[in-house]
Amino acid sequence: MGREISSGGQKSSSSSSAGMSYTVEQLVAVNPYNPDILPDLENFVNEQVSSQTYNLDANLCLLRLYQFEPERMSTQIVARILVKALMAMPAPDFSLCLFLIPERVQMEEQFKTLIVLSHYLETARFRQFWDEAAKSRHLLEVVPGFEQAIQAYAIHVLSLTYQKVPRSVLAEAINIEGLSLDKFVEHHAANSGWVVEKGHGKSQLITLPSNEFSRPELKKNTADGVPFEHVARIFPILG
Amino acid sequence: MAMPYDYEDGHQQQSGPDSLSYDPSFVPDPVKSFVVHLYRHIREKNVYEIHQMYENSFQTLSERMFKDVPWPSVDAVAPFVDNDHVFCLLYREMWFRHLYARLSPTLKQRIDSWDNYCSLFQVVLHGVVNMQLPNQWLWDMVDEFVYQFQSFCQYRAKMKNKTEQEIALLKQFDQAWNVYGVLNFLQALVEKSMIIQILEQEKEGLEQFTATDGYDYNGGSNVLKVLGYFSMIGLLRVHCLLGDYHTGLKCLLPIDLSQQGVYTSVIGSHIATIYHYGFANLMLRRYVDAIREFNKILLYIYKTKQYHQKSPQYEQILKKNEQMYALLAISLSLCPQVKLVEETVNSQLREKYGEKMLRMQRFDDEAFALYDELFSYACPKFITPSAPSFEDPLVNYNQDAYRLQLKLFLYEVKQQQLLSGVRTFLKVYSTISMGKLATYLEVDEPTLRTILLTYKHKTHAVDSDGKISSNADVDFYVDDDMIHVIESKPAKRYGDYFLRQIVKLEGVMTDVDRVKLE
Numbered sequence: 001m002g003r004e005i006s007s008g009g010q011k012s013s014s015s016s017s018a019g020m021s022y023t024v025e026q027l028v029a030v031n032p033y034n035p036d037i038l039p040d041l042e043n044f045v046n047e048q049v050s051s052q053t054y055n056l057d058a059n060l061c062l063l064r065l066y067q068f069e070p071e072r073m074s075t076q077i078v079a080r081i082l083v084k085a086l087m088a089m090p091a092p093d094f095s096l097c098l099f100l101i102p103e104r105v106q107m108e109e110q111f112k113t114l115i116v117l118s119h120y121l122e123t124a125r126f127r128q129f130w131d132e133a134a135k136s137r138h139l140l141e142v143v144p145g146f147e148q149a150i151q152a153y154a155i156h157v158l159s160l161t162y163q164k165v166p167r168s169v170l171a172e173a174i175n176i177e178g179l180s181l182d183k184f185v186e187h188h189a190a191n192s193g194w195v196v197e198k199g200h201g202k203s204q205l206i207t208l209p210s211n212e213f214s215r216p217e218l219k220k221n222t223a224d225g226v227p228f229e230h231v232a233r234i235f236p237i238l239g
Numbered sequence: 240m241a242m243p244y245d246y247e248d249g250h251q252q253q254s255g256p257d258s259l260s261y262d263p264s265f266v267p268d269p270v271k272s273f274v275v276h277l278y279r280h281i282r283e284k285n286v287y288e289i290h291q292m293y294e295n296s297f298q299t300l301s302e303r304m305f306k307d308v309p310w311p312s313v314d315a316v317a318p319f320v321d322n323d324h325v326f327c328l329l330y331r332e333m334w335f336r337h338l339y340a341r342l343s344p345t346l347k348q349r350i351d352s353w354d355n356y357c358s359l360f361q362v363v364l365h366g367v368v369n370m371q372l373p374n375q376w377l378w379d380m381v382d383e384f385v386y387q388f389q390s391f392c393q394y395r396a397k398m399k400n401k402t403e404q405e406i407a408l409l410k411q412f413d414q415a416w417n418v419y420g421v422l423n424f425l426q427a428l429v430e431k432s433m434i435i436q437i438l439e440q441e442k443e444g445l446e447q448f449t450a451t452d453g454y455d456y457n458g459g460s461n462v463l464k465v466l467g468y469f470s471m472i473g474l475l476r477v478h479c480l481l482g483d484y485h486t487g488l489k490c491l492l493p494i495d496l497s498q499q500g501v502y503t504s505v506i507g508s509h510i511a512t513i514y515h516y517g518f519a520n521l522m523l524r525r526y527v528d529a530i531r532e533f534n535k536i537l538l539y540i541y542k543t544k545q546y547h548q549k550s551p552q553y554e555q556i557l558k559k560n561e562q563m564y565a566l567l568a569i570s571l572s573l574c575p576q577v578k579l580v581e582e583t584v585n586s587q588l589r590e591k592y593g594e595k596m597l598r599m600q601r602f603d604d605e606a607f608a609l610y611d612e613l614f615s616y617a618c619p620k621f622i623t624p625s626a627p628s629f630e631d632p633l634v635n636y637n638q639d640a641y642r643l644q645l646k647l648f649l650y651e652v653k654q655q656q657l658l659s660g661v662r663t664f665l666k667v668y669s670t671i672s673m674g675k676l677a678t679y680l681e682v683d684e685p686t687l688r689t690i691l692l693t694y695k696h697k698t699h700a701v702d703s704d705g706k707i708s709s710n711a712d713v714d715f716y717v718d719d720d721m722i723h724v725i726e727s728k729p730a731k732r733y734g735d736y737f738l739r740q741i742v743k744l745e746g747v748m749t750d751v752d753r754v755k756l757e
Binding site: 032033034035056057060061063064067068069070090091092095096098099100102103119122123124125126157158160161162163164165166169199200205231234237 | 422481483647688696697705707718738
């Protein structure tokens with residue numbers, strides 16, 4: 001009586017057999033609870049790595065399948081998913097992935113390292129992060145774009161916090177110094193609206209692009225807006 | 240109704256205290272009358288009567304005659320209902336639900352129940368069902384389906400004391416309550432019912448679904464549509480049990496929680512939806528969303544629970560109520576936005592958790608123990624979905640999933656440890672220099688800078704569209720080495736005020752006009 005699960009939702013199984021008639025995104029949307037798509041999802045992770053793209057839904061789908069069938073888990077793929085998730089910060093994707101990875105797997109050396117790196121980024125300990133990242137190059141350099149993604153996150157957090165940030169703080173956060181930093185700042189001054197001015201002594205102060213979080217006056221006070229329907233009620237009076 | 244799952248299931252004998260006193264083929268007259276009438280009401284599509292019998296008669300009979308024995312077997316009652324295949328599937332579903340609630344199912348019974356759900360859902364998915372059933376019943380089906388899955392996973396994960404018989408059965412029926420099967424059935428119900436498209440079209444006025452509470456007044460059946468609808472909530476629940484909060488919330492997207500809907504038509508479904516929605520948002524650090532929804536439902540339960548005192552769901556309602564207060568306490572301790580909480584709910588919260596919340600906001604070891612306690616009390620019963628290893632030594636791994644979620648949650652709490660200190664000082668100053676604040680917090684300046692950055696990062700949640708919103712109750716910005724606190728004055732709603740006064744004045748002028756001067 002060990003009956004086959006013939007649920008009504010059986011779509012075409014593996015896409016590879018039908019010559020990729022569905023894209024991976026479509027598979028995840030339409031037939032995610034299907035062990036046959038596991039190889040497609042693994043290939044997709046590698047594709048995300050090489051083409052510097054990212055798809056959280058597909059990666060979560062794969063981690064779920066690994067959860068259902070632990071013997072098919074590839075720790076290498078999982079590590080890549082986690083590195084991509086780190087690059088998605090400030091989004092909480094890294095935690096979302098960890099929720100789906102068994103504890104004993106998280107105890108492996110490479111995952112412990114990634115968790116430490118995530119911890120440093122979550123608590124804005126950028127100096128410690130870059131130190132540790134330098135020691136773990138083998139883990140990280142397989143994923144192109146890693147450095148830039150983390151630098152973007154660092155700048156994001158800085159711009160939430162600072163109207164004017166001292167150069168030294170910026171340098172530590174993005175791990176760039178000296179002439180390279182000069183070039184970096186010049187580039188953003190020309191293209192991203194950064195403004196450089198003199199701070200105490202010989203130091204520089206950089207004004208990052210304004211946003212509603214660091215400049216309260218910019219915050220649109222939506223609470224005071226009045227919906228049109230409410231105003232429409234008094235038209236008879238005004239007329 | 241889903242009951243607490245932690246009962247003993249080590250025994251092998253027939254459920255019931257004394258298998259000799261239970262004769263499955265004996266049908267007492269009240270039962271005969273019950274099935275005959277229920278069958279007739281279903282054939283006549285008399286939803287009101289069906290609901291009465293389902294909610295009341297079934298409970299009364301269970302209480303009177305089947306307190307700790309199962310109902311008569313389906314084979315015994317079948318002759319009274321023309322051996323109707325679909326009715327028998329429905330009866331069996333109720334039969335197993337009663338068993339789970341009052342007794343301890345054996346492994347064989349668990350497997351048989353799975354088979355029954357398969358048959359029942361197959362029939363529905365093939366679109367040959369022509370009934371109208373009450374939403375309560377349809378919700379209970381989905382709810383019980385997910386509950387029995389959760390129960391099975393917990394049962395299966397306790398391998399240590401399994402007998403050889405049980406292990407043999409587990410190996411033989413490895414498809415029963417298989418996670419793929421469960422998820423695919425729920426997904427199939429959602430898809431085949433086209434419920435997502437129906438809800439979309441309803442927004443444009445092209446369909447009627449919510450307006451009729453899901454019932455079909457055109458002579459058709461509501462069963463597939465409503466099962467499909469409730470299956471979205473079922474999927475949210477299963478994904479939470481697996482720890483996949485992001486996908487769970489995605490499954491719920493077609494349902495607009497800011498409005499009434501079919502999900503509010505049954506109190507059990509309303510509570511299950513908000514509980515899991517809130518929990519998922521809590522784990523995603525979207526504290527404001529969680530707080531808002533918990534607040535709404537806790538207020539609703541406070542106002543309406545008296546009407547459910549006699550219902551079989553009452554106990555569950557109370558339990559979930561308490562759990563959500565615990566989750567609200569956690570959310571508010573991590574994100575102190577008290578103005579989001581309504582007064583009644585707030586006073587209840589203070590009563591239950593006021594003292595604990597004060598201690599939780601200290602973020603010391605005692606605080607972490609409290610976060611642990613509340614989380615463990617209120618969290619879903621997480622499961623390990625994979626099949627067990629049958630190798631020696633057999634172990635119990637039913638707590639693994641829960642331990643992982645708890646560990647990761649506490650990890651997040653610890654990362655926010657230093658933020659409450661900052662918050663305290665920001666509330667008192669309008670500007671303060673880095674140096675001074677560093678001294679007060681007893682850290683050096685570089686450390687303070689990282690704490691301030693962390694505060695900003697943790698209080699700015701990212702939603703699924705990548706949009707960033709602040710949930711900070713007190714905020715600041717830094718200018719070189721000066722911290723400027725941003726005062727958040729409550730927004731004065733001038734617009735509304737003027738509108739009201741305009742209308743008022745108009746009223747007064749109209750009245751004055753009416754007064755005839757002599």
